[in-house]
Amino acid sequence: MSLLEIKNATLKFGGVVAVNDLSFSVEEGEVYAIVGPNGAGKSTAFNLISRFYEPFAGTFTFDGNNLLDREADQVADLGIARTFQNIELFEHATVLQNLLVGRHRHRKTTLLEEMFFTPRVRREEERHREAVEEVIDFLDLQPYRNKMIAGLPYGVRKVVELGRALASKPRLLLLDEPASGLSVEETQDMRWWIDDIRKQMGITVLMVEHDMGLVSGVSDRVLALADGAKLAEGTPAEVQANPAVIEAYLGAGAV
């Protein structure tokens, strides 16, 4: 059985059909990329999985759990973490605090314990910190540990957001355009990281990306979307060679 299975998902905003009868499944341990022109419904598909949007129709299954039974804040508890297209970090907090919020789903202490900061809270805090330090080591964020997000450059914020998602130790990582706005070197780094996230941490990655170099470099399978519907699915090379995909990007008669 697939880790994430989406069947016949449909979402309309008024008269606009953002996602139209879309079905795909992500296998455990793979990197699955969604590509498509602007407005194809890629981010909308992500927001459906995160339960920010309520679908008109369709089934969403994650590891045997029906996602539609969950509220948006319960999705993280299942082990799904995500990043956002336009970075959504906690600006007036340090990098460390941001990463620690990623540990929220692993918290065990209650309000009363936290008010008195009992030894158990202290132990838990140290445990969270250890997990976060692993992420910091992995992403080379050591110089920024105690820096405020508000003062960090865009490229670093992008990495911090990836780190926050990783800190929650997810099973499925949703990356919404991980390389947008990054320089060539930073994109290269991102590519190694995604590779390592899959191989070392064993986390399944589902990503939306425009950079075809990155997509063909890391992903096992690619889904091409246009106007909210599936255009093609297969290995990166297959999808890139698909005439329908070329037509959607460049227009008919371009080849």
Place this chain on the structure above:
Amino acid sequence: MRIHFKTSYAHDIRLFPDRWTLSIYGSLLVLAFALPYLLDEFFLGEVTNVLIWAIAGLGLMLLTGQTGQASLGHAAFLAIGCYANTILIEQGVPFIIAFPLAGILTGLIGVIIAIPVLRLHGIYLAIATIALSVLADDIIVLTEHWSGGVSGKFPEMITIFGFEIERWSMPSRFYYLVLVVTIICTLFYRNLLRSPLGRAFAAVRDSEVSATAMGVHIARTKGKAFGLSCMITGWAGALMGYYAGTFNNETFSLVISITLLMMIVIGGLGSIHGAFFGAVVVAFLPQALSILKDNVVGSGVAIPGLETGVFGMILILFILFEPMGIYGRWLKIRTWFELFPFARKDMFRRQKSYLKTERLR
């Protein structure tokens, strides 16, 4: 500049980063406890007033500075705390139980009010909470049987296991009581900040979307923030009742709510220090103004609206020139000295913030 050499994660968790900071706050505490021997009764009363305002400020700071939810209704919670405490004691509950209970009661009422009110955002939330302040006045008048209505109430003398505390006849005992409550509230606040809930508060403040994606339940977190904020405010209200010696439906007016909000903005949003700095300004400014007025125009002349006018002016100046409040200014000055001569002018300049996904709010 001090370099923190950290060898364990506990270094980031403990209350004070190093011995130096510990010794500063330690000596501040010693000074606070020695104060009744250093000051005369009038000034001790003023310091007590500052501390009570600081507790109320901590309460609102938790909600507005930490969780990002503005409230102009906190005078109502001061009133609830004050009346609950007085009525409980009149019913024969000893102070040592009645006082904590008054705060917890205020917190619970706060949670009930928060459920509908916190669905609103920003300015709409502020407007909705104004209604609380206005309502509180009427409710006190309507429940005259319990609250004493317009003629008001006089809190009874505090007795803790036979030990008597009264604001006028023994100001130093009352000061110690307030000081202990202040320390407990500050510790609660600080503990929350270094634990998951405090981070969830900041997460809700800065980005509800990604807080949700990280598993933070927005409504529940806001509800907790409102409840805790009201609890601390309730305690401040109970102490205010003792400090004033008498209170009625007009004691906890909308003006108090506005003053509270102004206080934490002037002090510096989102910091414990801010609540205390703001309290100093709010408590001493009226005195300073009246002394200044007496010297400039003579004590016989009354200038209506002078206080509120000056307060408003100060608030505008802070928002324009020092949005981080007195605490922000203090940080800048301290950094300048710590880095001397390497401090740069632009070190605290606000960086541009990148586009946010407003659609998903």
